[in-house]
Structure formats: C-alpha cells, structure tokens
Amino acid sequence: MTPRARCTSKPLASPLKQTLSPLKKTLLSTCLLAGTAAISSAAAQTLPVFPDSDYSDQVATVEDILGYPLASKVSTPEAIQRYYQHLAEQHPDRIRLLPYATSWEGRQLFYVVISSAENLGQLDQFESNMRQLADPRQLNDNDAESLIEQTPASIWIANSVHGNEISPAEASMATAYHLLADQSERTASLLDETLIYIDPMQNPDGRARFVSRYYATVGLNPSTDRISAEHNEPWPNGRTNHYLFDMNRDWLALTQPETRGRIDALLNSYPLIFIDSHEMGGDLPYYFSPEAHPFNPHITEPQREVLEWVGRSNAGWFDDFGYDYFTREIFDAFYPGYGASWPLYQGAISMTYEMGSARGHHFRTRDGEVLTYGDGVQQNFVAFMSSIELAAERGDELQQRFYQYRKNAIEQGSRGDVRSYVFPATRDAAGHQKLAAVLSEQGIEVQVADEGFSACGTDYQAGAYIVNAAQPTYHLIRTLLDEHVPMDEDFIEEQERLRANNLPDQIYDVTAWSLPLMFNLDVEACASAPRVASTTFSGERIAAGSVENPDAEYGYIVPWGDMNAVRFLSAAIQQGLRVRSSDLEFIHDSKARFPSGSLVLSRAGNPDDLTEVVTQLASDTGAEVTGIDSSWMRRGPNVGSANVKTMHAPNIAMAWDEPTNVLSAGSTRFVIEREGNYPVTAIRPAQLRSADLSRYQVLILPATASGDYTQAFGEQGSEHIRRWVDNGGVLITLGNATRFVVDGENPMLNSAVENKVQPEEVARINRDTAELITNDAQLNHRIQDHEAAPDWVSGVLARVNVDQEHWLTAGVPEQVHSLFVGRDIYSPLTINHGRNVAYFAGPDEVLASGYLWQENREQIAYKPLVMVQPQGRGMVISFTQEPNYRAYMDGMQVLLFNAIFRGAAHAQPTR
Structure with a gap:
C-alpha cells in the first residue's frame, strides 16, 4: 500500500472535545495545499486533514483502490461504491454496507454503518431499541431510560442528493477512511459512542451524468473560468435524477424510488441527527445551521436549541481551521419536503450543509481566489467530524429529547384542537388508496373503518380512512394534512415591507403543500377521535380492482374519474382493445349512474377472451369494472351516439431540451409514464422545428426555464407546429409555455399574459x-x-372551479386545487374563440392554502387555469399553471389525461 502522508498536531487533552486553537493556520494551509493538487499533478495525497490523526496502513486509501488520490478526481458512482465495498469486505467488524433502493437507471443506492466492533455486532438490537423509543405508547419512562443507556447515539450523513453537488460524496469516503484508519484515542472514543450512518450518494444517476459530461469537456488542464464549458453543464444538468426530479423536494409525496427507499431505511434506524450535505454557488463559503426564518411551527423549541448546538460546534472547528462560513441567511426550515426538514417531524435533528462548489477541479471566485475540489472535500469532512463529535458528546441528551418529543406528540394529539382526520373515501378510490399508502410509508398509522360510524357531525360508511392524531408522528401528521401551516406574522410583515419597497422577498419555497388539497380529496379535521372497529392500513399504493358480473352478455363499463380508470384505459388501448368513452353522464338500464368520461367495452369488436383480459386489467390497475347485459341507457347517450368517442392510442411527443424547464419536463414525463403507464417520445426543439410530426397525435410543451419556444422554434418552426395542429394535432402547453400560443398577431390561443393591475391613482x-x-x-x-408583471408568487394552493359541461373535464369534480407559482396570469378566452374549462375562484375563495399577496389574489380571481381552443382540425389545450408540479398534484392528473386521451379522440385528423 502507498505510504500514508500525515498532518498531525500535538495531542490534545480530551479524546472527544479537542480544539485546534494552538494549531497554526499555516500548518493547515500547507497540508491542504498538498491535498488539492490538480489532476495532472503527482503531489502526494494528504487529505483528509484532521489534528492528531495517525492512519493505519491496514486500511486502504482511495488511491489504493481507485488508483488516484482522494479529491484529485471526481469519482463516478461505480468508483465510490467500489471503495465502500472494499472497506466493508476488509473490515466487516467495523463497517457494514446495506443497499436500500435501486435508481431508475439500475444503480444501487446504499448506506454504510460505521462503529466499534462491539457496537456493530449489536446493530440490529440497537436499531430495535430506537424503534421502541420511537413509540412511547409501548414503553414506560423507566424502560425508556434503560434503552437510552444501552443504545449509542446515531448520526446519518446523507450526501449529494443533487448529482452535480459533487464534494459531499467524495468527503464521505474521506470520513469513512478516517474513522476506520485513524488510530487516535479520539476516533476510538467516537466509534464507541456512536453509530455513524453514511449515505454516500443519494442520486447516483445525476452524479453519473455530471461526471460524464464534465470530463468530456476538460482539456489539457482544468479551467478556472466560470464561463468555460466544464463549468456550464448542458441540458439537463446533473442536479436531478433520471426523471429530472429535484429529490430534495420529494420527501412529502415520495414519488421517486430513491426517496422511498431512504425513508424506509430511516424508519428502521431512527437516527438522532440527520445531515443533508449539499453544494451551492462557488462564490459563497460554507453554510450550516441554524436555518433562516421562517421556521415551521411544528419544529419544537428543543429542536431549535440543538440546531444551535450543531452550528456552534461547526463554527468552533471552522474558526480553528480558518474556514469562512455563514448561517441563518438563506435556507429556511418551513417547507417540510427537504431532507433537512422531514426528519425533524420524526423527532430527530436535521439540517442542511452547503459548500461553495468548484463544479469540477478549480473555480475562480469573484474575489479572484481559486476554489478547488479538494477544498470542498476537506471542509465537508471537517463539518462531518464536528457533527459526529457532537452526537458522541451529547448522545444521552439527544436520546432523551427524541423520546420526549415522541411522547409529547402523543399527548398533544390526544388533547389538541384536531384529534383526527377522516377521509370518507366515497369519491376517488385511487387517490385515497395512494394517500393512505404515502402516509403509511412515512410511519403514520392509518385506520380503515370496518363499519359505518359518525364523527364530527357526519355519517361515514365502512371503508373510510381515519388518522388519529394521538401518535408519535403528530407533528408530521399536522404538517402534511392540515389545510394551512402558517408562517410567523412578523416574518410576513417583513415580506410585505420588502415588497412595498421593491425589494426581493425572503420566501424560499412554496408556502402550501397540504396533501389532501393536492390530491383533491375530501377530509374532515375533527376535534375528537372516532371510536369504531377498524383495521390498520397496510396496502400498496394501487389496490387490485375487480369485475362485477364478469360474464355479462354485452360487455363492461369502467366509471371515469380517478387514476385507476386512467390506468385501465392506458393499458386497454395499448393492447388494442376497442374502448369508447361518453362525453356525458349516463344512467344504465340497471339504474347504475356513470359519470361523464366512463369507458364502455363491448364484446363486439373485441377479442373472444375479453372477460379474462378485463379481469386482469382490473386487477393490475385498480379499476372497478361493471359487467352489463344490455347497452340500453335509461338516460344519457347510447353507445352509438356522437357524444361517445372511440379512444385511440395516441402517440405523444414532448419537447425535451432547452428552453424547456428540466423539472417541468421530468415531472410531466414521469406522471404520464409511471402514473399512467403510457409512453412518451422526447424530441428536441431543434427537430420539432421541421421534422415530420404526422406520426404524433399529441405534442406537449412543458414550461420553460429561460427563453421561450417562439425563439427556440423560430418563425418557420412555429408555423410548422401550427400546420400540424391545423391538420388535427393536439398541442398541450404547460405553465409559461402557454406564452408560445398567445404570441404574435395571429395567436393559436386568443388569450394574453396580463401586466400587474395598477392602483387607480x-x-x-x-x-x-x-x-x-x-x-x-x-x-x-x-x-x-x-x-410591470404581477408580483412573483412562491407557491400557494388555489381553488379552481371546473366547467361540468365540457368533454375535457369529464369525471373531474366541480372544484379542484392547483398550485399557483410565478407571475403569469392569462386573460380569459372569449366564447367565440374557445372555452375556459377551469378557472380560479373569486378573490375571497381563491386562496386555499399558503400566503398570497393581496393584489395577486384579486387579479388571479376568475382567470383561466385550463383553456381549450379549436385550431383547424386540431386544438390547443393550455394549462396556465403546472398540473404536474413535483408530481404531487395528484388531483390534477385526470384533467391532464383527459387532455391527452380525450383531446386526441375529439381531434379530427385526416385519416
């Protein structure tokens, strides 16, 4: 093995609490300089640097296994996994590697646990102890105290959820190496006192994309210039996963497998401290807790106090190393969907670490200094070690606070103003099933009533869902299920003052995220907990459907209105079944009422084994199917009516490249492909300008990030797309992509983007x-x-009224909820041009959740959310806001699939 380079200081007094105060900054600078050499340099490897370290030759360095010194190269996901696998194979007594998920591209996600041999031998028992502490309903205080005495403190270090935030993953290897190789008394004490969980790469697909593209641009020497190709990633950059999700916003709805696997692992181990390690712009130094205001009101004062402890501990180490840092100014703790937030509502302490990024090997800051990749690796390493040390020093107190948090939560839920949430589940079976599963996956107990009952002055049928607030997850329950979580009044007053002075506000992310509203489900928040025989929900997100009267003579009806029916239609038309859909509500001869959009499959025109096929489809998709012996309708259109359309399998194209917004494109493709199980063809705008689109019936333009489609397509390309629509294509625009169809002297959509309404004076x-x-x-x-444009809205949930007399809204209830983000407000279509099939409610009702400037509230009122306008033999359907925002607006999904499937059925292409 390569001889170890050492940077040591004199032994310090305490093995757990040591400072670098006597250590001169010049010594550290010398050590760091050697460890951050360029890739072409043969300089000896010296990272990581930590005082009084004495590294054993029996533990392999990164260079021993990967062939290059630590931080001299941006490691691929495969290389990082190879290093950890080697450590786990060679030192199984002190490090254990555990897979927890598989990415969309087939890469394994894993974490390791590092501790002393004695601790690691009892890992399963210690994790069982934490699960017991997490449920004080099954413990008394004496038992809890005994468990706390037996169980080491735990800390989870999660890295690089954004794939192009590269140094945390590399720093995780430095941390693992140091913990295993350092023979100092201090490190031995840390291992005795703590279980250290390290998740090296939360997003291996994004990291692989970054590394490949970065090294494809590096020349003879890495460039420090911020305008160089290597510092400017092509679309899509490495931040997101395969489906282009920002997974740091995914902890609410758990849409991605990486997030779901990680949460499952956390609920198995319940770490006391969770660090979410990121990078930010290279001109900034290091950021750590405490967070900026506003704090979510469900983050308790004892938790805020510990965040201060962590910050002070980090600050002490950073001062001694001479590293700059800042706190409190940018990243708030209000939105609960971050990795740095969600664990807080389980009783842990979680926080964001942000290192200024070199986005490669070297980056010249605006101050003229050269930031290196090694700088990021080393500073992250120091922050990680500081946090591990804090966990070791205050382990018992952290355990006590965790237990007390969970115990207090039960008490608060049993005596608070909201003691239960009841979902009647009489509408949208798919939505209720999925929501119950999402809550259950987050450790929240959901009950399903075995019989009818009364609660909150309402009678409920058997099958209703009940969430009792008296659970250890009370704060998470309130955060996810309350219609509105308020921000501090003084914070709101300050934002209004800033806005009045034309200064940017400090709202960092969306201000609303209520899952019942986003799923568009009915829920009652009750001041009491129902007493009814019930069963704990333990199902999957999609329950198997069934067929009533499977041997029916005529065929089958599938009621429209939820994603089960959408999945059934998607599968049926891809299998070539003949499916028809009614534009109008109807009552069958059996007296059963079916909503508009309902699907009819007759035996005539379908395969002889239709019964077997429909039964399998119902089971797979969750759809509830009714067999009918006759096609006679008591009311509404018969199957042969012009109001009943044959549903074809449309080919869907979607714009995929600049100027398309990465997140909009990714979430839209995800919803169609993974929620609707229907394929999408991604096409770059350069091809859309002139390519033969006659094979496609639907073209989707996601929102844009910068620039616009008019510029991207040019005059010739825009006219090319117009002709395609004239010939029977369905053009669907999302969010600000709607600007493309309202532009010009002869727009395809006769609406307009509004300026800000000015006061009369x-x-x-x-x-x-x-x-x-x-x-x-x-x-x-x-x-x-x-x-001026209207003021920017960070994100609220708005009430939307739905026209019930148009085929585009078939199966959609009279009111839905949409997220409103940004400043685009569109004027309504006049009746001679098209229909405003969904529009925002009046000014007193439009805000369902979040904080909305008063002027925007008044201007948004009655403005369109969804417009449809015929264009030749085709049509334009425009969503003025994102229906697929973060893929958690489930209540908008039927409307989106109506635009795709029913839009294609109503177009009249030349066949």
Missing part, C-alpha cells in the same frame, strides 16, 4: 407633468412601473 399619473410629492405614499405610487 398610479394609473392616472401623467409622468410628463410636474407635480408635488408630499409624502412617502405618494412617492411610492409615483415610481411604480406601469408595465
């Missing part, structure tokens, strides 16, 4: 006329921009 100002200004209010009015 501002609108009548004549700027060419001299005037007296006598107070601040007059000055503020005088300087307003008459052509």
Whole structure:
C-alpha cells in the first residue's frame, strides 16, 4: 500500500472535545495545499486533514483502490461504491454496507454503518431499541431510560442528493477512511459512542451524468473560468435524477424510488441527527445551521436549541481551521419536503450543509481566489467530524429529547384542537388508496373503518380512512394534512415591507403543500377521535380492482374519474382493445349512474377472451369494472351516439431540451409514464422545428426555464407546429409555455399574459407633468412601473372551479386545487374563440392554502387555469399553471389525461 502522508498536531487533552486553537493556520494551509493538487499533478495525497490523526496502513486509501488520490478526481458512482465495498469486505467488524433502493437507471443506492466492533455486532438490537423509543405508547419512562443507556447515539450523513453537488460524496469516503484508519484515542472514543450512518450518494444517476459530461469537456488542464464549458453543464444538468426530479423536494409525496427507499431505511434506524450535505454557488463559503426564518411551527423549541448546538460546534472547528462560513441567511426550515426538514417531524435533528462548489477541479471566485475540489472535500469532512463529535458528546441528551418529543406528540394529539382526520373515501378510490399508502410509508398509522360510524357531525360508511392524531408522528401528521401551516406574522410583515419597497422577498419555497388539497380529496379535521372497529392500513399504493358480473352478455363499463380508470384505459388501448368513452353522464338500464368520461367495452369488436383480459386489467390497475347485459341507457347517450368517442392510442411527443424547464419536463414525463403507464417520445426543439410530426397525435410543451419556444422554434418552426395542429394535432402547453400560443398577431390561443393591475391613482399619473410629492405614499405610487408583471408568487394552493359541461373535464369534480407559482396570469378566452374549462375562484375563495399577496389574489380571481381552443382540425389545450408540479398534484392528473386521451379522440385528423 502507498505510504500514508500525515498532518498531525500535538495531542490534545480530551479524546472527544479537542480544539485546534494552538494549531497554526499555516500548518493547515500547507497540508491542504498538498491535498488539492490538480489532476495532472503527482503531489502526494494528504487529505483528509484532521489534528492528531495517525492512519493505519491496514486500511486502504482511495488511491489504493481507485488508483488516484482522494479529491484529485471526481469519482463516478461505480468508483465510490467500489471503495465502500472494499472497506466493508476488509473490515466487516467495523463497517457494514446495506443497499436500500435501486435508481431508475439500475444503480444501487446504499448506506454504510460505521462503529466499534462491539457496537456493530449489536446493530440490529440497537436499531430495535430506537424503534421502541420511537413509540412511547409501548414503553414506560423507566424502560425508556434503560434503552437510552444501552443504545449509542446515531448520526446519518446523507450526501449529494443533487448529482452535480459533487464534494459531499467524495468527503464521505474521506470520513469513512478516517474513522476506520485513524488510530487516535479520539476516533476510538467516537466509534464507541456512536453509530455513524453514511449515505454516500443519494442520486447516483445525476452524479453519473455530471461526471460524464464534465470530463468530456476538460482539456489539457482544468479551467478556472466560470464561463468555460466544464463549468456550464448542458441540458439537463446533473442536479436531478433520471426523471429530472429535484429529490430534495420529494420527501412529502415520495414519488421517486430513491426517496422511498431512504425513508424506509430511516424508519428502521431512527437516527438522532440527520445531515443533508449539499453544494451551492462557488462564490459563497460554507453554510450550516441554524436555518433562516421562517421556521415551521411544528419544529419544537428543543429542536431549535440543538440546531444551535450543531452550528456552534461547526463554527468552533471552522474558526480553528480558518474556514469562512455563514448561517441563518438563506435556507429556511418551513417547507417540510427537504431532507433537512422531514426528519425533524420524526423527532430527530436535521439540517442542511452547503459548500461553495468548484463544479469540477478549480473555480475562480469573484474575489479572484481559486476554489478547488479538494477544498470542498476537506471542509465537508471537517463539518462531518464536528457533527459526529457532537452526537458522541451529547448522545444521552439527544436520546432523551427524541423520546420526549415522541411522547409529547402523543399527548398533544390526544388533547389538541384536531384529534383526527377522516377521509370518507366515497369519491376517488385511487387517490385515497395512494394517500393512505404515502402516509403509511412515512410511519403514520392509518385506520380503515370496518363499519359505518359518525364523527364530527357526519355519517361515514365502512371503508373510510381515519388518522388519529394521538401518535408519535403528530407533528408530521399536522404538517402534511392540515389545510394551512402558517408562517410567523412578523416574518410576513417583513415580506410585505420588502415588497412595498421593491425589494426581493425572503420566501424560499412554496408556502402550501397540504396533501389532501393536492390530491383533491375530501377530509374532515375533527376535534375528537372516532371510536369504531377498524383495521390498520397496510396496502400498496394501487389496490387490485375487480369485475362485477364478469360474464355479462354485452360487455363492461369502467366509471371515469380517478387514476385507476386512467390506468385501465392506458393499458386497454395499448393492447388494442376497442374502448369508447361518453362525453356525458349516463344512467344504465340497471339504474347504475356513470359519470361523464366512463369507458364502455363491448364484446363486439373485441377479442373472444375479453372477460379474462378485463379481469386482469382490473386487477393490475385498480379499476372497478361493471359487467352489463344490455347497452340500453335509461338516460344519457347510447353507445352509438356522437357524444361517445372511440379512444385511440395516441402517440405523444414532448419537447425535451432547452428552453424547456428540466423539472417541468421530468415531472410531466414521469406522471404520464409511471402514473399512467403510457409512453412518451422526447424530441428536441431543434427537430420539432421541421421534422415530420404526422406520426404524433399529441405534442406537449412543458414550461420553460429561460427563453421561450417562439425563439427556440423560430418563425418557420412555429408555423410548422401550427400546420400540424391545423391538420388535427393536439398541442398541450404547460405553465409559461402557454406564452408560445398567445404570441404574435395571429395567436393559436386568443388569450394574453396580463401586466400587474395598477392602483387607480398610479394609473392616472401623467409622468410628463410636474407635480408635488408630499409624502412617502405618494412617492411610492409615483415610481411604480406601469408595465410591470404581477408580483412573483412562491407557491400557494388555489381553488379552481371546473366547467361540468365540457368533454375535457369529464369525471373531474366541480372544484379542484392547483398550485399557483410565478407571475403569469392569462386573460380569459372569449366564447367565440374557445372555452375556459377551469378557472380560479373569486378573490375571497381563491386562496386555499399558503400566503398570497393581496393584489395577486384579486387579479388571479376568475382567470383561466385550463383553456381549450379549436385550431383547424386540431386544438390547443393550455394549462396556465403546472398540473404536474413535483408530481404531487395528484388531483390534477385526470384533467391532464383527459387532455391527452380525450383531446386526441375529439381531434379530427385526416385519416
């Protein structure tokens, strides 16, 4: 093995609490310089640097296994896994490797647990102890105290959830090596006192994309220039996973397998501290807790106190090493869907670490300094070691606080203003099943009533879902299920002051995320807990469907209105079945009522084994199918009516490259392919400008990030797409992509993007006329921009009214909820041009959850969310907001699939 280079200081007094105060910064600088050499350098490897370290030759370095010194190369996911596998194979007594998920591209996600041999030998028992502590309903305080005394503290270090945030994953290898190789008394004490969980790569697919593209651009020497190709990734960059999700926003709905696997692992081990290690822009130094305001009100004061402990511990080490840092200014703790947030609602302490990124080997900051990849690796390593040390020092206290948090949560849930949530489950079976599963996957107990019961003044049928608030997860329950989680009033007042002075607000992310609203499900928050015989929900996200009267003579009906029916239609038309769908509600001869959009499959025109096929489809998709002996309808259209359309299997194209917004494209493709099980062909705008699109019946333009489709397609390309629509194509625009179809003198959609509505006294100002200004209010009015866009909205949930008399809204209830993000507000279509089939509610009702500026609330009211306008033999369907935002707006999915499947059925292409 390669001889170890050492950077040591004099032994320090305590094995657990040591400082670098006597250590001169020059010594550290010398060590760090050697460890961050360029890839072409033969300089000896010296990273990681930590005082009084004495590394054993019996533990392999990164260079021993991968062939290059630590931090001299950005390691691929495969290389990182290879190093950890070697450590686990060679030192099984002190490190254990555990897979927890598989990415969309087939890469294994794993974590390792590092501790002393004695601790690791009892890992299963220690994790069982934590699961017991997590449920105080099964413990008394004496038993809990005994478990706390027996169980080491635990810390989970999760790295690089954004694949192009590269140094945390590399720093995880430095940390693992140091913990296993360092023979100092301090490290031995840390291993005795803690279980250290390390998740090296939360997003291996994104990291693989970054590494491949980065090294494809590096020349003779890595460039420090921020405008160089190696510092500017092509679309899509490495931040996201395969389906282009920002997985740091995915901890609410758990849409991605990486997130679901990670949460399952966390609920098995319940670590006391969770670190989510990121990178940010290279011009900033290091960021750690405490977080910025606002704090979510369900984060308790004892948790905030520990966040302060962590910050102070890190600050002490960073001061001694001479590293700059900042806290509190950017990353808040309000949105619960981050890795740095979600564990808090389980009683742990979680936080974000952010290192300024070199995005490669070298990066010249605006101050003229050169930031290196090694700098990031080393500083992350120091932060990790500081946090491990804190966990070891305060382990018993952290355990006590965790147990007390879970115990208090039960008490709060049993005596609070909301003691249960009841979902009637009489509408949207698919949505209720999925929501129950998502909650269950997060450790929340959901009950299913075995019989009818009364609660909150309402009668409920058997099968209703009940979430009792008196659980250890009370704070998570309230955070996910309450319609609205408020921000601090003083924070809101400050944002209004900033806005009034034309300064940027400090709202970092969406201000609303209520799962019942996003799923568009009915829920009652009750001041009491129902007493009814019930069964604990333990099902999958999709329950098997069934067929009533499978041997029916005529055929089958599938009621429309949830994703089970969508999946049934998707599978049926891909198998070549003849499926028809009614534009109108109807009542069958059996007196059964079926909503508009319902599917009819007759035996005539379908295979002889239709019964077997339909039965299998129902089981696979969750659809509930009714067999009918006759086609006679008591009311509504018969199957042969012009109001009943044959459903074809449309070919779907989607814009996929700049200027398309990565997140919009990814979530849209995910919803169609993974929720609807229907394929999408991604096509770059350069091809869309002139390629033969006659094979496609539907073209989707996701929202844009920068630039617009008019510029990307050019005049010729725009006209090419218009002709395709004229010939029978269905063009669907999402969010600000709608600007493409309202642009120009002859728009395909006769709407327009609105400017900000100005107060009357501002609108009548004549700027060419001299005037007296006598107070601040007059000055503020005088300087307003008459052509400004509406103020930016970070993200609220808005109520939307739905036209019940149009085929596009078949099976969609009278009111749904949409996320409103941004500033695009569109004028309604006039009736001679098309229909506004979904529009925002009035100003007093439009806000369902979140914080919305008053002027926006008034201007959004009654403006369209979904518009449809015929264009030749085809049509344009525009969603003015994202129906697939983060793939957690489940209540909008039927409307999206109506636009795809029913839009294609209503177009009239030349056949």
